[in-house]
Amino acid sequence: MAIQDHSEPIGTVILHHVTNSDVLWPLSLFGFDISITKHVIMLWIAGAVVLTAFLLGSRRYRRERDPLPTGFSNMLEMVVEFVHKSIVTPNVGAAHAARWSPLMLTFFTLIFTANILGMIPIFDLIPGGGGGTATGNVNVTAALAIITFLAIIVAGTLEHGFIGHWRNLVPPGIPWPVLFILIPIEILGMFVRPFALTMRLAANMTAGHIAMLAILAPIFLLGSPWVGLGSVPLNVGIFFLEIIVALVQAYVFTLLSAVFIGAAIHPEH
């Protein structure tokens, strides 16, 4: 966050913090703009953290047949077990859990890591714009939700065949005139679900940051450090709340993805 220029309106400062930076390194691929911005960098850092943590923590699982969990690997195992046993298995079913757990684990770990990294101000030191919460950007959450959208279709198609999956959109035994209302609703629902995923995660991650900055703003607006006596403790409280939100939103995104995939596999429920 660059607040060097104090004459800048507070609204601009806040927006600067929660929105993506300008292009740091212009790139293009087949005519598409794939320039590197601060949210791309934050995303890479999140990916690198997740990769490093899980590759280091799972070394013994690749070497030994029945490794006993110790220390760090115990913690990672807890995450894997939580997603596999508490999110995927109840929604997708035990028979399909092993297939979908890796996808759900990637959602959970990547989103949670990106959420938490956005709360660590050290990344502001990155030259050219600094840190930020990648998952607070709708483009990131939309890209993730599109993966869920595709996964739902893949899951339904693998289980019921291509035609079977689309037929499952409408429950059987419905009188035909109802179909005229139901089919548009179901098609709309198909897009509303990932859209809701997109907006929920992005809005939640952005809102916390806006709230914290808005609470800090009076210190600068009134130009008195005494305002900090109120703003800072309040922000500490919100910071703890944000840690919970970061965890809950990663959980909610993963859980809803699992629920949608489960619904495509078991349409009768």
Place this chain on the structure above:
Amino acid sequence: MEKLVSLDTGLIFWTWTTFLIVLVILATKAWGPMIEALERRQHNIAEALAAADKARAETGEMSAKYEQQLRAGRVEAQEILTEARVTAQKLRAGIEATAHTKADEIVASAQERIEAEKVKAIAEIRATVVDLSLEIAGKVLERNITSADNQKLAEASLRQIGKA
């Protein structure tokens, strides 16, 4: 404000790229093996618990069987002891009875023999006394002596007999 929701194809591209790289690497290197290990551990624990339950049931069954055997053994031992005691008592009574009979017999035969010896001894004494009397009488008649001599002679003769 429009920056909050503006389309950024580059970011979408990089999100997919990052996501796919993390997914592919971790699915094969970390999550696959970890989920497999978790499932296998769960299976092993369930199996171990079932085996422990089975072993416990078996142990209970076996200990019940042993206890029953022990009880049966104790009863049998008691029976054997009682039987042995009865037999011993019988045996003792038999032995005592036989011993009594034998002792009585021995005493009876001893008494018989004593009686017979006594009779024989008396007969012998009687015969000896007669002989001696005859001898003493002969000596008395040969020497014609006084009654005092007779008396002395008789006594000497008797003494001689006693020495012999």
